Amino acid sequence: MARKLLLEHINVPGINTFDVYRSKGGYAAVEKALKTLTPEEIVEEVKKSGLRGRGGAGFPTGMKWSFLAKPEGVARYLVCNGDESEPGTFKDRFLMTYIPHLLIEGMIVSSFALGANTSYIYLRGEMMPQIRILEKAIAEAKAKGFLGKNILGTGYDLELYVQPGGGAYICGEETALLESLEGKRGNPRIKPPFPAIAGLYGCPTVVNNVESIAAVVPIINDGGEEYAKIGIGRSTGTKLISAGGNLKRPGVYEIELGLSAEEFVYGDDYCQGIANGKRLKAVVAGGSSVPILPANLFLKTINNEARLMSYESLSDGGFATGTMLGSGGFIAYDEDQCIVRNTWNFARFYHHESCGQCSPCREGTGWMEKVLHRLEYGHGKMSDIDLLVDVSKKIEGNTICPLGDAAAWPVASAIRHFRDEFEWHVTSAYEATTRNYGLAHYADPLNAVVA
Amino acid sequence: MLSVQNTDTPVTFSPELKAKFADVVSRYPAGKQKSALLPVLHLVQAEYGWVSAPAMDAVAEYLSIQSIEVYEVASFYTMYFLKPQGKYMLEVCRTGPCEIVGATPIMEHIEQQLGVKEGDVTEDGLFSWRGVECLAACGFGPVLQIGPEYTFYENLTKESVDTLISDLRRKAGN
Numbered sequence: 001m002a003r004k005l006l007l008e009h010i011n012v013p014g015i016n017t018f019d020v021y022r023s024k025g026g027y028a029a030v031e032k033a034l035k036t037l038t039p040e041e042i043v044e045e046v047k048k049s050g051l052r053g054r055g056g057a058g059f060p061t062g063m064k065w066s067f068l069a070k071p072e073g074v075a076r077y078l079v080c081n082g083d084e085s086e087p088g089t090f091k092d093r094f095l096m097t098y099i100p101h102l103l104i105e106g107m108i109v110s111s112f113a114l115g116a117n118t119s120y121i122y123l124r125g126e127m128m129p130q131i132r133i134l135e136k137a138i139a140e141a142k143a144k145g146f147l148g149k150n151i152l153g154t155g156y157d158l159e160l161y162v163q164p165g166g167g168a169y170i171c172g173e174e175t176a177l178l179e180s181l182e183g184k185r186g187n188p189r190i191k192p193p194f195p196a197i198a199g200l201y202g203c204p205t206v207v208n209n210v211e212s213i214a215a216v217v218p219i220i221n222d223g224g225e226e227y228a229k230i231g232i233g234r235s236t237g238t239k240l241i242s243a244g245g246n247l248k249r250p251g252v253y254e255i256e257l258g259l260s261a262e263e264f265v266y267g268d269d270y271c272q273g274i275a276n277g278k279r280l281k282a283v284v285a286g287g288s289s290v291p292i293l294p295a296n297l298f299l300k301t302i303n304n305e306a307r308l309m310s311y312e313s314l315s316d317g318g319f320a321t322g323t324m325l326g327s328g329g330f331i332a333y334d335e336d337q338c339i340v341r342n343t344w345n346f347a348r349f350y351h352h353e354s355c356g357q358c359s360p361c362r363e364g365t366g367w368m369e370k371v372l373h374r375l376e377y378g379h380g381k382m383s384d385i386d387l388l389v390d391v392s393k394k395i396e397g398n399t400i401c402p403l404g405d406a407a408a409w410p411v412a413s414a415i416r417h418f419r420d421e422f423e424w425h426v427t428s429a430y431e432a433t434t435r436n437y438g439l440a441h442y443a444d445p446l447n448a449v450v451a
Numbered sequence: 452m453l454s455v456q457n458t459d460t461p462v463t464f465s466p467e468l469k470a471k472f473a474d475v476v477s478r479y480p481a482g483k484q485k486s487a488l489l490p491v492l493h494l495v496q497a498e499y500g501w502v503s504a505p506a507m508d509a510v511a512e513y514l515s516i517q518s519i520e521v522y523e524v525a526s527f528y529t530m531y532f533l534k535p536q537g538k539y540m541l542e543v544c545r546t547g548p549c550e551i552v553g554a555t556p557i558m559e560h561i562e563q564q565l566g567v568k569e570g571d572v573t574e575d576g577l578f579s580w581r582g583v584e585c586l587a588a589c590g591f592g593p594v595l596q597i598g599p600e601y602t603f604y605e606n607l608t609k610e611s612v613d614t615l616i617s618d619l620r621r622k623a624g625n
Contacts, residue, residue, distance in 0.1 A: 075480070087546045087585040118480075125493060125530045126586055128601035161478040166489045166528025169584065183488035183520075185527040201483055244548040244589035251590050288547055288585075331548050331589065345547050349584050355527075 002269070003230060005218040005238050006211070007254045010098055016133065018140035021101040027146055029220040033109045034154045037220075042113035046216060048224030050236035055081055055172070055209030056287060056327040058311050061216075062224075067196040068114055069204040077205040078116040079181065080107060080213050082123040082130075083165055083172035087288035087349060088329025091240035092210035094252040096123075096130045100137040104160065106213035108146060109220055111158050114206055118159050121210075122177055125164040134162045169353035173401045174207040176355065187357045188401035209327075211240055232258030235310035239328055246334035248272040261285075261307040261314075262299050265332065278334040281442050282418075285314055286326020288346050289406030291413030292339070293323050294442035304446060319413065335439035339421050340432075343414040344372035350407030361404040364395040368411055375422065378429035385422050389415055418442070462506045464513070468498055472513060484514050488524055492531055497599035501532035529583065530598075537572045537579035539619050542596050543607075545582035549592035557593045558582055560609045564616055577623050578616070 014020035021027070033042055047062030068076060080103070084092040096103055103121070111119045123131055138160050141147045149157050163181055165171050171180045175189035178200050199205020215237060219227045228236045235257035241264070244250045249272045255264065265280065266273045274280050283298040284290060301307055302321040307314065314325045333342065351365035368391055371384050392408035399405070415422055421440065425432040464472070472491050479486040491514070495506050507521040514521075525531045532540070541561060545554045558569075561580045565573055572579050588594045591605035595612075597619075604615060 084587045085585055088548055088589050090587045090589050090591075093587050120478075124587070125489070125528070126596060126601055128493075128599075129603065159478075163478075163486075164490055164493055166492070166524070167530035167583075168528050180489065181486060182483070183485035183514075183516075183524065185523055201480065242590060244592065245551055284547075329589065331551075333551060337551050342547055342551065345545075345550050349546050352584055 002254070002256045002259070003238065004254050005227075005230075006095065006102065006214055006240065007099070007252075015099055016097075016101070016137070018101060018137070018144060021099070022144075025221075026101055027105055027141075029217045030105055030108045030146055031152065033112055033220050034152055034156055039113045039115060042109065042220065045219055045224035046113070049215075049219040049227040050224075050231075050234060051212065051215055051219060051227070052235075052311065053209055054211035054215065054239065054328070056086065056289075058325065061208060061212050064196070064208070065110075065114060065206060067194070068206055069197050070115065071204070075118070075201075075203050076114055076116050077200045077203055078107065078111045078114050078119040079174075079177065079200060079205060079207045080119070080121040080210055081172060081174060081177055081207050082121055082127070082210045083169075083177060084127075084210070085124055085169040085172050085353075086327050086329050087346065088244060088284055088331040089242055089287050089327040090244070091242040091252050091328055093127060093130060094242065095210060095214060095240065096127075096134060100130075100133050101141065102214045102217055103134070103210055104137050104141050104147075106216045107160055108141075108151070108158060110206075110208065110213050110216050111160075112156055113216075117157050118161070120161050120163050120181060120200075122163045122165060122171070122181055124171070125166050128164070131162050131164055138162070168355075169349075170355045170401070170403055173403065176401065177207060178205065185355070187355050188403075190400055230256050232308065232310050233312055235312060235325075239309070239325070241309065241328040241330050243271050243330040243332070245330075245332040246275050246278065246337070247332050248275045255309055257310045258313075259309045261309055264309055264330075265299075271332070274332065274334050276334070278336065279439055279443055280332060281335045281337060281439050282333040282339060284323075284329070284331040284333075284410075285309075286324045287329035288331070288349065289402075289409055290324040290326045291319055291322070291409050292342075292417065293321075293413075294417050296443055296446050297321055297417065298323075300446060302446065319409070320416075323413075336436055338376075338436045339414055339418040340372065340376050340425050343411055344369065344376045346410045347372050347407070350403065354403060354407070358399040358401075358404065360395045360398040361407065364391050364404070365407045367391050368407070372411070375425050376432075378425070378433045380422075380426045380429065382423065382426050384426070385415055385419065388412075460505060462499075462503065462509045464495075464509060465498075468494060469513070476514075485516050485520070487514060488516075488521065489528070492521075492525055493599075496531060500538070501535050535572065538577050538623060539579075539597055541578065541580040542583045542586075542598075543580065544584070544586040544588070544592065544594050546585040548585075548589035549594060552592045554582075554593045557595075557607050557609070557612060560612055561616075564613065577620065 171186040176186040195205040280295040347369040396408040
């Protein structure tokens with residue numbers, strides 16, 4: 001059985017309360033960090049752990065922390081990114097709902113490491129139930145002396161607040177999140193300056209995903225080197241994968257990075273295969289913005305090696321034949337799902353969520369949605385397919401923030417891998433409105449690559 | 452019964468509501484009270500059911516910012532209702548993962564059961580519904596949420612939606 005670092009005690013009754021969490025070794029990392037380690041030593045442990053940002057970008061957390069400017073007499077902030085809005089991703093909601101103290105503990109240790117005396121957990125506004133859960137957990141921790149003034153008699157002060165968003169995917173982008181936390185529209189900022197230099201209220205700020213901050217707890221308890229022993233290569237530790245779509249057993253799984261993709265989809269400890277006895281057609285491995293892959297390319301790389309759930313293996317082959325681990329938002333599509341419809345759905349999502357600041361994204365996402373709509377509803381033209389690729393290329397890389405890329409990649413990858421399904425929507429336009437294309441050849445063994 | 456704010460009448464917040472505002476404002480450094488804007492707008496909407504222009508003006512005055520700073524925020528974020536809604540606003544997730552497990556049939560069923568189009572209010576003022584984008588519950592779809600508590604209803608079926616609607620009707624009748 002795989003090691004669990006975050007969800008080990010998830011099934012213990014009452015683990016959402018301070019006392020039960022504490023009885024299972026909770027808040028030991030706070031005691032260890034505040035009483036025996038310096039902030040620099042904590043940053044060093046996180047660097048040694050190899051932990052990479054769990055929100056999607058995969059940037060090394062310890063390195064991000066080490067960039068934080070420390071000018072004399074200026075406040076520094078830690079802001080936790082709980083905006084979780086990437087379609088397919090629901091791991092942070094799960095973690096905060098069932099084991100909120102893990103995040104609180106991680107926030108205390110991380111804030112101490114960064115020298116922050118006020119920290120914010122920014123949650124998407126729709127997570128009002130989780131806001132109530134976290135506020136209760138914060139009150140409990142404060143009553144026990146783990147938050148507030150002079151924590152555990154160490155002289156370290158920390159106030160922790162939960163901030164709701166207002167319903168905007170873009171606020172998951174860290175500078176848009178900071179704008180939102182300052183009470184403004186969620187328009188991403190031009191970088192540089194990066195938040196590490198000028199973030200919240202112009203002060204040095206670190207923004208980390210919920211899961212990244214939670215992972216700091218086992219890293220401090222066991223040491224960075226122990227954490228780095230789990231996983232494979234530069235994909236160290238465990239990762240929460242939120243699995244949805246047409247799976248027999250959808251849910252949130254903590255995996256050791258490097259687990260085989262096949263085991264994850266079909267294994268008894270994980271998703272147990274496709275629901276209703278159907279076959280797997282396609283997979284979005286890391287949230288809606290990463291390239292969609294047909295079943296055959298998801299389970300095996302183009303070189304016919306088993307695909308692993310790790311940053312490197314999932315991106316093996318680049319965008320031509322690979323994808324990304326992203327946020328761990330895993331969506332499985334069975335043989336009855338229509339790729340054109342799904343692509344239109346995602347395009348509508350990105351059009352809806354574009355903040356409107358950059359014209360390639362604001363206009364391009366709208367065009368892609370409209371063209372995909374007419375393809376799905378039987379009014380498409382063959383030239384529309386290349387038009388979509390053209391529009392996606394003109395968005396990609398031409399915007400202030402990565403939402404443009406996130407909108408372009410799903411469309412480009414769907415056409416790259418499922419072009420015949422798009423063409424069928426043109427050549428058999430009426431039929432395409434009455435039935436789906438089916439599995440076709442998307443699960444067939446790959447042809448050997450001949451150089 | 453939900454008190455619907457007439458659009459033209461100035462809004463005066465109750466002392467209880469203002470105490471909640473003050474609690475929010477205390478979370479930020481001095482002079483950064485604008486940070487309270489999003490949470491305060493949620494409190495206003497929970498109280499009145501929506502966010503009217505006079506309410507936004509009163510929020511601006513309370514936070515010592517310009518009205519336009521409130522309008523531009525309230526119109527940017529999708530959770531704030533800029534017109535009155537039904538007492539219960541059913542917000543159904545319509546994005547990819549929910550769609551492939553049947554979000555569209557659920558929305559069609561809700562439309563049929565309530566007899567109103569997306570965004571409209573039932574005659575008795577009880578219900579509205581709309582499709583919304585990903586609610587981060589993709590493993591338990593189809594899902595819907597109802598404010599102001601944002602209670603979640605997961606793994607929806609037509610039957611569970613019917614039960615929910617009749618439960619809400621009964622609750623409102625009391």
